[in-house]
Amino acid sequence: MAIPSDLEIANSATVLPLPQIAELAGIPRQHLELYGHGAAKVQLEAIESLAGRPDAKYVVVSAITPTPLGEGKTTTTVGLGQAFSHIGKSATIAIRQPSMGPTFGIKGGAAGGGYSQVVPMDLFNLHLTGDMHAVTAAHNLCAAVLDAHLFHGNDLGIDIHNITWRRVVDINDRALRNITVGLGGRLDGIPRESGFDITAASEVMAALALATSLQDLRNKMGAIVVGYTKDDKPVTAEDLEVAGSMTVMLREAIKPNLMQTLEGTPALVHTGPFGNIATGNSSIVADQIGIKTGDFLLTEAGFGADMGAERFFNIKCRYSGLVPDAAVLVATVRGLKAHSGKHRIVAGRPLPAALLKENPDEVHAGGDNLRKQLENMKIHGVTPVVAINEFPGDNTGDLQAIEQIAAEYGARSARCTHFSNGGAGAAEL
Amino acid sequence: MAIPSDLEIANSATVLPLPQIAELAGIPRQHLELYGHGAAKVQLEAIESLAGRPDAKYVVVSAITPTPLGEGKTTTTVGLGQAFSHIGKSATIAIRQPSMGPTFGIKGGAAGGGYSQVVPMDLFNLHLTGDMHAVTAAHNLCAAVLDAHLFHGNDLGIDIHNITWRRVVDINDRALRNITVGLGGRLDGIPRESGFDITAASEVMAALALATSLQDLRNKMGAIVVGYTKDDKPVTAEDLEVAGSMTVMLREAIKPNLMQTLEGTPALVHTGPFGNIATGNSSIVADQIGIKTGDFLLTEAGFGADMGAERFFNIKCRYSGLVPDAAVLVATVRGLKAHSGKHRIVAGRPLPAALLKENPDEVHAGGDNLRKQLENMKIHGVTPVVAINEFPGDNTGDLQAIEQIAAEYGARSARCTHFSNGGAGAAEL
Amino acid sequence: MAIPSDLEIANSATVLPLPQIAELAGIPRQHLELYGHGAAKVQLEAIESLAGRPDAKYVVVSAITPTPLGEGKTTTTVGLGQAFSHIGKSATIAIRQPSMGPTFGIKGGAAGGGYSQVVPMDLFNLHLTGDMHAVTAAHNLCAAVLDAHLFHGNDLGIDIHNITWRRVVDINDRALRNITVGLGGRLDGIPRESGFDITAASEVMAALALATSLQDLRNKMGAIVVGYTKDDKPVTAEDLEVAGSMTVMLREAIKPNLMQTLEGTPALVHTGPFGNIATGNSSIVADQIGIKTGDFLLTEAGFGADMGAERFFNIKCRYSGLVPDAAVLVATVRGLKAHSGKHRIVAGRPLPAALLKENPDEVHAGGDNLRKQLENMKIHGVTPVVAINEFPGDNTGDLQAIEQIAAEYGARSARCTHFSNGGAGAAEL
Amino acid sequence: MAIPSDLEIANSATVLPLPQIAELAGIPRQHLELYGHGAAKVQLEAIESLAGRPDAKYVVVSAITPTPLGEGKTTTTVGLGQAFSHIGKSATIAIRQPSMGPTFGIKGGAAGGGYSQVVPMDLFNLHLTGDMHAVTAAHNLCAAVLDAHLFHGNDLGIDIHNITWRRVVDINDRALRNITVGLGGRLDGIPRESGFDITAASEVMAALALATSLQDLRNKMGAIVVGYTKDDKPVTAEDLEVAGSMTVMLREAIKPNLMQTLEGTPALVHTGPFGNIATGNSSIVADQIGIKTGDFLLTEAGFGADMGAERFFNIKCRYSGLVPDAAVLVATVRGLKAHSGKHRIVAGRPLPAALLKENPDEVHAGGDNLRKQLENMKIHGVTPVVAINEFPGDNTGDLQAIEQIAAEYGARSARCTHFSNGGAGAAEL
Structure with missing residues (x-):
């Protein structure tokens, strides 16, 4: 059965009342300011109120260098967040708010994809809370x-x-x-x-x-x-x-926005600095709140591990004082093949047929990008986990090639099908 | 006792929960979308839901041609709105959202003044709901x-x-x-x-x-x-x-914003076209909702009766189909004296001493502006009421001069002290 | 027999050595600086050297308000200058240097036309002496x-x-x-x-x-x-x-340039202020030299008698101290018909056929322009002579209409065929 | 006795009639177009007329890389040209016309200097023939x-x-x-x-x-x-x-301009492409005429031997077909010291005192520039002669250092004092 479009999935989602999501995350109702039905702002006073609660495991999600194909960094972050409830753990995700600029261009949306999205999608992609x-x-x-x-x-x-x-x-x-x-x-x-x-x-x-x-x-x-x-x-x-x-x-803008994933996972959506030209990470205050809201806080670092994650370790964490417990590196078969330099990919056009054929050598060739990112991560003292964002139609040999690369660096890897299957698809990880 | 500053008054105000304001106005809770604690959006479906309720009296509030002094059009609209509860009637006011542009310049704020303000003042003056x-x-x-x-x-x-x-x-x-x-x-x-x-x-x-x-x-x-x-x-x-x-x-922006006055009068704040270069009136949909929310709906028309009110009658009402029941013309002693052309007034500077002395002749000279506005209003088939926005220190002779001008045109007039006294001060009107 | 083109006539001309032209004009050789074979600069010291010689009659040539057709003001000035030798008198003409701007546009040249041109034509129209x-x-x-x-x-x-x-x-x-x-x-x-x-x-x-x-x-x-x-x-x-x-x-530019007409009449070509936006007259120093070089000095005033001639009388003559003895007003049948407002004339396009038909009423209608210019001239104390620049094909009735208009104002008029016949054609005048 | 300023020398010069200069150079009078008293244009027909005459020795004059001090390339070209008459030979020089741009800036003039100038200086520096x-x-x-x-x-x-x-x-x-x-x-x-x-x-x-x-x-x-x-x-x-x-x-501009040096040497001044951003050489047609006008034709190549002279050999000579017989490289003590990088020289300011002291080591250090230029010249098959443009006050040890450098490359060198002494000072060369 074909997977419905992102928009169809998003529109058919049941959006829970935000106070219910906040309660799930332990955020006191009095620190919540509702903004319409899809989002709420969390007052910074929540940091103080939550101080006594235990810290979540702090996990940064990054990826190989972006290609025009999209590697599904946000999708994986959402999928991972959703996955924890499938293994009996609570998680919160912290992601950036997308710019409207590119959204009205080619990409079409930045809320994640498939069954791993932040909803309501249109609110997320447009003004949100301003x-x-x-x-x-x-x-x-x-x-x-x-x-x-x-x-x-x-x-x-x-x-x-x-x-x-x-x-x-x-x-x-x-x-x-x-x-x-x-x-x-x-x-x-x-x-x-x-x-x-x-x-x-x-x-x-x-x-x-x-x-x-x-x-x-x-x-x-x-x-x-x-x-x-x-x-x-x-x-x-x-x-x-x-x-x-x-x-x-900026008095209102400094308050993180609380939203939810398709499966009701709390999602803190806040600030949107680009990863290639700015810090590429969502806000410190969102993480400071999120770190007290469950077993895991998944925070996304944009535009490749060498850009966003480097700034996560060297800038964001130094300012915030938070110390990461783990790092996830998202990779895709098609992304690594694109990095092999053998294909000409144009955003918005169908993928070249040659790219879709099984060809582990090409994955290995483009895998240099993954290798370097794994090295980068280890410099910062964490051993990364490679999340293989599996697309329908990916070939086994190609997927195994990624697993081999991860193994070279002693990194655990796992195939995720959260796009097709939601949180359950990322539970392995 | 000196009147506290606008800011002091606004900050010491008790802001009621918006659902309570909505209930007062008869707006069903399900059509309300809270935006933080100070404002809520009213869904356009409310127009349909309220269709069965009786129409309020529809009153347009305009003024003499603006001077750098400010005539208190918004203040009077707010004051009048508050006044109705002092005479046992319910009222809603409909005003425009101010532009941030001039707000960061000289004026300092547009939420009304003294004890006749829309609150929270800072929300009103800044982003509101975006x-x-x-x-x-x-x-x-x-x-x-x-x-x-x-x-x-x-x-x-x-x-x-x-x-x-x-x-x-x-x-x-x-x-x-x-x-x-x-x-x-x-x-x-x-x-x-x-x-x-x-x-x-x-x-x-x-x-x-x-x-x-x-x-x-x-x-x-x-x-x-x-x-x-x-x-x-x-x-x-x-x-x-x-x-x-x-x-x-614009999907969210089309929904009117519900706020309140210092005395808890419902205030629909929506759209902000300038009166000198655009239509100068708040939105039709706000009036379509407001007309079903009490005994009176006071709607403000900007930048002088010849500009804003003319467009109210000839453009806004033709589109909306609503028919005004009354018109209020705000005038001040100092404004008419300014129109006499005898004083050089610079925004932000203290008033010339000569302007503060009793001088009914000057009021009569500048009164030509009021006379013309009264004529303008009568063209549209309503007999205006002149609201004399009385400032502390205004001289009796000067105030009487305005009353005489109103009487020339068969218009009722009333002195209002809503700035100092809130709604009670406008109850005479 | 068809008249050859301006260019053919100009190119077949015999250009006399400038020292010979200077001698004719009485300008001492030592004040002459040759600039190639077609032009020479006259040093300002010549003014002093010539001081003892008698003054020429000082005649200003102007025209009706210009039309896209060209009225032949320069052509007439040249033709008149040439005409004097046909009646045994010596004359010098003083005209402006044309701008290259329009020359590379539609007009094609400004050296006069037909058998009444300043030569060498290309030198005149291009850099001249810089x-x-x-x-x-x-x-x-x-x-x-x-x-x-x-x-x-x-x-x-x-x-x-x-x-x-x-x-x-x-x-x-x-x-x-x-x-x-x-x-x-x-x-x-x-x-x-x-x-x-x-x-x-x-x-x-x-x-x-x-x-x-x-x-x-x-x-x-x-x-x-x-x-x-x-x-x-x-x-x-x-x-x-x-x-x-x-x-x-500007040390060289202040020296007038001596050139010659097709018939060897001395021509002082100097400065080129536009008549519509500047003074519209050739230089004072050229006239100060020219006034001593023969029986007549014909000086051209640009862009209609109301523009160029007005500035001739009120600005140029006041600075120079020279007093005009006579004024010539150039008019054409086609120009006056154009001023009737009955024809749409586009520069570079053939004339409308209707304009070429005999129609004295149209000449009289457009003649208001000529009438006003005649009045203008009389204000300055000179009775103008109307030079009717006759084109091949002009109808007698139309030409007579111009003569009638001139007669209304007591002005002498004369038909000139200098375009076709050179100086002999303007001798009547 | 102090040397008078360039301007004083230039103004006191006797400027010979151009026909006399042309006669000296063998240019027929009918190909000469006088432009005022200081210059004449030579028609291109002269190339044909002179075809039967023997070719002069063709000498290119270049220099070390320019410094803000000026190396006297033009001055040396002029001085050399003048020198030939002191040894019983005839010479013509061919140089570029300077741009007015820098002339109205710091440099003050480009006509050469001292007793080796092209005159009239102001004509040379301003419009010349346009x-x-x-x-x-x-x-x-x-x-x-x-x-x-x-x-x-x-x-x-x-x-x-x-x-x-x-x-x-x-x-x-x-x-x-x-x-x-x-x-x-x-x-x-x-x-x-x-x-x-x-x-x-x-x-x-x-x-x-x-x-x-x-x-x-x-x-x-x-x-x-x-x-x-x-x-x-x-x-x-x-x-x-x-x-x-x-x-x-450009019909007139293509004709070379004939001027003269202070000692009456014919000077063809024509075109002015910059040496750093364009071809840096005077015109081919000037050389084609000049090559037939005496025993030697000295042509100047601008902005360092690696710039102007390289283009002389590789562009100009290929187009013209002329083959150089010799090359002169102008060097100065102060220029080479400037190239040592030990002094901060600002155009228009007095020279640093340290630069004026005898210091052959510094000359040798900066001499690398001269060495490379000598190499460059030899690539083109001519052995250069080094013309040491000696300034009053230059020290013997420093001058000898230049001679040593020249000798390293087997190049003859000679000290020239043409600035102070005119042609006689360059006769050694």
Whole structure:
């Protein structure tokens, strides 16, 4: 029987009331702020309230270097989270909120896939509770204040050729990448070259993900460097006297969002820094809450173990003080074959037929990427488990090739079919 | 005793649970979606559910032409709403959501003032439930699709010199008013001149305010003209195949937000088109719900009776089918004195001493503005009531001058002290 | 027999050695600087050397308001100049150098036409002796110094939104009309909006045309206002310390160029300010030399008697001190018919057939333009002579209509066939 | 006795009539077109007329890599040219026309220096006969036609992101380096990013320098690539149908300019491509004329032997067919010391005192530059002569160091004092 589409599965899901999910996770009702029927914000006071509870095992989920095919990192995180209830354990997952930008492009959605999704899918993919918008607004408020400062005489002596703070928009809008602002007339500002980045690349987003409290966020906002004077001295948001307002605009956004998976696993969805150009990890405060909510906390690190996971170990954990207990590395047959360099894959096009044939040599060739990621993980002192995200139609020989690579590094591996089978499919792991 | 500041009053307010406010207004619990503790969205299905209830008296509140002093239109609407409970009647108010742009500038807040405010004040003034952001995102999605269309070969033959669709941002950012987009290189779009307007001026915002259903909004999105071909044929969002996505992004934003006044009066806060450059009225769907929630529905029309109220009668009511029962015109001694042209008033500076002295002649001179507004109202078939928003320190002679002007036009007038005294102060009216 | 094309006539012309032309005009050889075989510059010292000679009759040639058809103002000036030798008198003509801009566009040439041309035609229409380029270079040097001043700290406090000095180019280049300059990086200047005008519109060109000596030109360069400070104080080229360099660059350009007509009449060709946007007259120094070179000096005033001639009387003559003895107004049957508003004429397209039919009423209708120009001339105290530039195929009734209009104002009129017949055709006048 | 300034020397020079200079060089009078009193153009027909005369020895003068100090390449070329008459030989020099851009900057002039200059100095440094302006105009005509082509529908399908043809200006105007053109409105062109280079870098300039006839120039203009279509096919000036007009604008500019040195040596001054970014050599046609005008033709190759001279051998000579007989390499004590990397030299500031002390080791250290240039020259089959341009105050030990370096490569060397002593000072060489 064919697997229904992601959308069909998501739409037919029963979404449990969020207070029920919170109760499952042990989060006191008074720290919950409902946002419609699909999500709730968890107040940071919950960290204090939950302090007495035992810590969950802290597991980071990463993957091989991304290919246009998608390796199913989020899907696996969701699947793993769901799997624990199949073995009598409780788990919470912590993932990032996706950017609307690429979502309206090719990918179509970032809520996971198949029977391992966060629901409601449309809420997850769109505004959710408005955090992305708040980050965008806070970032752009800083830019507006900066340009207004130039307009009103530039008392700080900012060098207009050395302004590093651009604007952001949560959409893939290429026409805004490089623009000239301040045109028009006497009332329209000072002309200069600038542009927009995607919100997921905003330093405000990274700071929000790394903040441990609202006060800490306030400090991080103040420390933001927006440019330099003609003497090459840095100019900060504090100098512009805008850091306080930026923080006010983020007052709600700093609270993690509670959602659920298709099987009712609690999912903390919070902040969305890109892995290739920013920290690539969901928020510290979400993990600080999640670590007290069950037997396991699965937290996702984006864009390849060498990018997201490296920052997880070296940046996020240093700030948060949390110590990971295990690491999962997601790999797929098709992803490793793509890394062999033998196929030309175009996003949105059908896979080349040659890629679908059994060919363990190709898996081994592309397996160098997996090997290097395994080495990377071991540098950080954890022995990774390889989660083989098995797709319908994957060949046994190819799957075994991945298992052999994992074994070379003394890493346990397991095939997961959570896409087709939900949590049960990842229970082996 | 001095009146505490707006902020002090707002912060010391007891905010009732929204379900309790909804119950007061007769809105069924199942149509309520809580958004944190201060606001809730009311689903449009409520219109159907409430159809059997009697209509409230429909009262539009407008004012003389705005001055930098603020005439207290929102404050009076709130005060009036609160006043009805003092005379044993139930009322709901319907007002617009303020733009963050000017809020971060001089004005400081738009939630009303003194003891006549909508609370929580900070929620009201900032993101609320994210509607502003959704309008911004939908508007800018259309712009991004338009520029992407140009980039991918411009099959529609759009004349780049005749594109009328700009982008919007919910902040007063003068450097973005006139920009050149599409600079950079081969992957960065087609260069052209464009710019950003404030979100409150977006056609998407106006359409949201005038939509009577999600389907109607979908149609309005499709009909948006973004520019013209070289043959001067209009090009629409429908032609760009973006109208559906825009509507999806507005799916939550179309639901009115329920809040409350300091005295627990239900307040529907929804959409924020500016009165000087757009329709200046809150949404039709908010009024369609509010009209079934008590004895009176007070709806505010922005930026002077000749702007906002004119559009209320000629645009909003024609779309909604609702017929106003009464009109209130807010006037102040200081506002009319400002209209006399004898004083130089700068926003944010203390009032000129001369303006505070008793001088009925000046009130009569500036009273021409009030006279014209009274005439305007009568054209639309309603006899207005003049609400004299009395400030502490106003002189009797000056107040009487306003009463005389109202009497010239056969309009009833009443002094209101709702700023100092809350609803009790507006009960006379 | 068909009249050969302008180019054929020009190319078959015998061009006399310039020293011979100068001798004819009484200009001493030592004041002549040859520039190739077709032109020579006359040193300003000639003014002093010729001081003792008698003044020529000073005749200004103007026309009805220009139409796309061309009224033959230059052609008539040349034809008249040539005509004097047919009646035993000596004449010199003084005309402007054309801009290359429109020349490379539709018009094709500005040297006159038919048998009444200045030769060599290509020299006349292209670089001539480089005066246009010198004006362009001096103008743009000032702009470069201005932008360098902004770049180096803007000690003069120039308001970048209130810079009135643009750049110029001697070509019709629409892409340069509105540009943003100073883009790039730290070494590439200060971004601002600016643009290029055509060289013929440069204030440097107007100043060169009105200068009475190199020292006077130096003063005029220094007085050029390039923009304003933020306090609205004017900033001059003198303030930028560039006026001296600009003058140096114009040292050759201030010397009038001596050329000749097809019949060997001396032609002083000097400066080219447009008549619609600048002074529209050739230089004062050319007239100061020409006034001493024969019985008549014919000087052309551009773009309609109400534009060029008005500035001739009110600006040029006041600076030069010369007093006109007579004024010629050129009119054509087709030009007046075009002014009737009954025909749609497109430059470069064949004339509408209807316009070529005899129709004196149409001439009378369009004749209002001629009437007003005649009135304008009389205001300045000279009674104009109407030169009817007769084209092959013009109808008698139409020509008589012009004569009637002239007679209404007591002006003498004469039909001229100089285009077909050279100087002999204008001898009646 | 102190040496007078360059300007004093130049102004006190006796400038001989150009026909006399031409006669000295054997150029028939009928091929001479006088341009004022200081220069004349030589018609290309002179090449044919002179064909029967014997060839001069063809000597290329180059130098070590330029430093901010100036090595006196032009000065030495002039000095050498003058020197031949001191040993009873006739010589002609061929040099480039300088750009006005840097001339109005730091350098002050490019006519040579001291008693080895081309005169009149101001004519040489400014417009000369307008060739620079003609190149600028032809180049920019092409750009204007290109933008007009885009404006009128872009039938050639030019990719606006892949246009390689910019505009040029003969001035150092940093604000024009990177600009956005085509702004404004419907009539103002298509917006795109572009900019201005200096005229000396124009491909038109390089083509003019390498053209062997007007027809050849016409072909070169047609072959100019202005950009590419979206299919990456080149688009030429021929495709734009502008190559003919460009050639017409260069009709005078292709004729070499005849001037003279302070001692009356004929100097052909023609074209000015920069050596660092273009071909760096004066024109082929000037050399083709000069090669028939005496015992020696000294032609200058700009910007270091590795730049200008390399292009002389590999590009210019291949096009012209002329074969060099000898090569002169100019070196200075101060230049080699600067190349040692031990001194910080800023253009326009006094030399560091340390650099002026005798220090042969430093000369040897910086001498690596001279060594490599000597090697470069030998690759092309000529043994260079090192001309040591001796400055007053140079120390004997330092001068001897240069002689030692030359001797290492078997190259003859000679000290020249032409700056102080004119031609006599270079006679040794």
